[in-house]
Amino acid sequence: MLTAERRQFILEILRRDKKVLSSELSAVLKVSEDTIRRDLRELAESGLLQRVHGGALMAAPVTASYTERQMQAPQEKEAIARAAAQLIRPGQVAILDGGTTTLQVARQLPLDLAATIVTNSPPIAIALAEHPYIEVMMLGGQLYKKALVNIGAATIEALGMIRADLCLLGVCSLHPEIGISVQNLDEAYIKRAMIARSAEVVGLATAAKLDTAATYVVGSIQALTYLVTAPTVTTAQSIAYQNLGVTLIRHDR
Known part of the structure; x- marks a missing residue:
């Protein structure tokens, strides 16, 4: 699975379950937890989720004026x-x-x-x-x-x-x-x-x-x-x- 596909999968799971756990994503996607943490960090920097200990939650709506x-x-x-x-x-x-x-x-x-x-x-x-x-x-x-x-x-x-x-x-x-x-x-x-x-x-x-x-x-x-x-x-x-x-x-x- 390509990086972009993996991250899209993570976002789909997050939208469905309202949270994701790094350990579970690692097992499902068959990649290391380091890879998952890197994915979550990149997605968080893009404002697509909020990282928490052990995983991530839905991010707050983007603050407009x-x-x-x-x-x-x-x-x-x-x-x-x-x-x-x-x-x-x-x-x-x-x-x-x-x-x-x-x-x-x-x-x-x-x-x-x-x-x-x-x-x-x-x-x-x-x-x-x-x-x-x-x-x-x-x-x-x-x-x-x-x-x-x-x-x-x-x-x-x-x-x-x-x-x-x-x-x-x-x-x-x-x-x-x-x-x-x-x-x-x-x-x-x-x-x-x-x-x-x-x-x-x-x-x-x-x-x-x-x-x-x-x-x-x-x-x-x-x-x-x-x-x-x-x-x-x-x-x-x-x-x-x-x-x-x-x-x-x-x-x-």
Whole structure:
């Protein structure tokens, strides 16, 4: 089998099983584990998978610009946002993480809702600026232009002064074994701080982000109280997360 054929086979197995093990691939393909590790390394460098100890997982979706991400799965994100917005109760303090799905949550909040929203996202703060009863607390810091969120020590310090009832977390990658992960280290620190300062945590994830992994781990699946996702998620995927104690909420179509 040619190298290109072998690597295509690896990707097909990965798409089917959501993970591959170097030892199993070595036995099936009748090549050394060194050869398999080299294949996985090359595929990872091309952004086609995420290497982990002993094998590989599906890679996180390629991070596009904020504007481009707003055009990805807009109906799915809007429906997820409708379900998530219902979790914010009157009088609560809720942290809204940055992201295009959490921006949709801000737009879905009822006009009669009186609550406090804490966010590091300028677009979310702007979206809520004219809401009649929501108090907006904007977290400062350095603007990470690709994601349009504030990051850094100042952001983390401000979060340290807050005790929130709820955190709605934008998810880059979610995997039962790896947990919550992202592609930017500073964002990982911010998300960790948001989780630590919240009584309950809601993960918002489109179907494409489930069972994938990125470079920087935010925390385990058990950090989530709820996972709001798509109805297209399979029963097998649902069970894997529910068995870890997460309450799954599928949005309506």
